Amino acid sequence: MSRRGSLLAGVCVATAAVGLLLTGGARVAPTTPPHRDSGRNAGTEIAVGAYLHYGSPGVERMRELSRWLGGTELRAGHTYLPGDTWTNIEGAPDSLRSWARWRNAKADRLFVLNVPMQERNEARLPDTRVAELIRTGARGTYDHHFRRLAERLVDLGVPDTVIVLGWEMNGFDYTHRCRPDPENWKKYWRRIVAAMRSVEGQDFRFDFAPNRGGDAIAWTRCYPGDDVVDIVGMDSYDQEPGRTFDEQVAQPYGLQQQVDFARAHGKRTSYPEWGLFRHGDNPEYVRRMLEWIEQHRPLYHSITDFCPHGVWQCGQNPRSSRVFRDHLSTGQPRRSAPALGPGGRG
Template identity: 30%
Template sequence: MRRWFWWLAAALAVVLAGVVAGVVVLRDGEEPVVQATPTGPALGVFLSTSPSDVERFGDWLGRDVDYVIDFSMRRTWDDIAEPDYWLETWQDTGYRMVYGLAMLPEDEKLDVSLAAGAQGRYNRYFRQLAENLVAHGQGDAILRLGWEFNLGAWRWHPGDAEDFTGYWRQVVTTMRAVPGAQNLEFDWNVSNGGSRYDSTRFYPGDDYVDYVGVDVYDISWSKGTYPYPAECDAACRLKRQKAAWNSTMNAKFGLAFWSAFARSRGKPLTLPEWGLWDRPDGHGGGDDPYFVERMHDFITDPANNVAYQAYFEFDVGASGDHRLSQMTESGTIFKQLFG
């Protein structure tokens, strides 16, 4: 009798552990089997507009991808409002979509401005986009509206806070009002780092933001970081990688700052793009397992409240390469930590 009691207690312990750490699979005539499931924030990836590439990435990693990052064409208003190829490609794939959404088209012949957007003059385009998202079964998409607005290269890089925040509120209010679009979410998404441009001046308000997002890459121009000097051995590289990470984390507007800012607003933090960077100018860490380890520590730390994170698995040509498949040491560590 006592032996039966202890066997039952042990079986219950396995089942309870499975509820916390995995999935319990019961087969006729066999002991309960616990299959481990990934823990931590949802995993995403950017691999261009290609479901098959995302599936191959999941096969390589040994786990399913939860979220997919993509960007629509954005030369004209039609590109922004009716990205049919984009929406049709991802329809019924089962991924939670995270879309980079341009605030203004890039065609320089078009006379557009954030100020006009704040007056509601472009609302019809975003209403049309919301209708298209719903029609393609993506009414729960996450929209990175005006992503990385703190970088001067984007047409929606703001100087006037009222224009940017007013326009943001117009877009969010317009899209949320579309029937079936009530589950759309908006990610207020900056690029990490720097010490002069205070992006918080352009925060549109808690009622219009669902996530605070930060894009993070292994790059640095700080003294003692990158480029690696000639004849830099393993110890030399690690020293510079650690210095670069310190800048990534502790710059005035580094990761530590954004984690605290998101917490102060009561919003989850996201990492819609992060990655290694092998750059032609040498200001990236290249194959840097230390960066992957530190990012994993940051992502899985409950204090940072990361809702989702996505690796930028892409070759950007003349600007460099982010692909883990081309950085074998980092790829191995990434699989061990995130697979």
């Protein structure tokens, strides 16, 4: 959806400035902590997270958001690999070290990483070119890039990363979209998963996360198979299709169909991206989404928290902010939201 351009524009700015975000320090040990759980044995406990910044500042802001919520534990750390070059898709950004340190600080945390399936992922390439790239991937040409990423994550001590691969594949925009050739797209997904699972020491989970709704293609046509999907996610913002939350639930390929599909395939659900958007400060949407999450117990959810989506870093949604904080707060003393620049981004 066009909505995603605003998010990844911020990611691209952060990518260009990645050298300014490095915190240095010792390399994260490649071994995993003892008694690591990573949510696999946590029953129906929901890991709460937020997308706050692409790089190392996102880790610091998670601590501040937790304080604002009165100490509520944020167990899902969520970031993205830039889709500009294959080098970055291989895990080059050094801010991954900061995320790995955050992940390894507590055994029950989840590190959630969105991974593009193609370079030049926001180049608005025509369908004919995208179809060629999909077929190239399905033949195995790009396998080595994903093996390198897997090796990088294992080396950083995060072999149990949740990989949100080719997110919003049912949309119109990304180069890793499915519609130009869904059959070969599924083959390509399977090759990527096989390549990453071939790396010794890995314990990745792969999250299939379309946009809510029909979009460019029914997301069920892109589903690559139960053996290569661990989680059925969905990105769901307060925008059409679906003016009301009830419509967002009941529409074809909406929230109810996601839950039913996941149950039929024996998978957990997730919400890697959700938040406000085209309907402004909408506390009813935030309340209903949080109630939906409580009812259906996804593995994790991650609100997108900058303007216009946000409730903490963005001051233009005070009523929604109050609902979010009251729902998730532990009830301890809270700090105020951070003072950020215009538009609510740091």
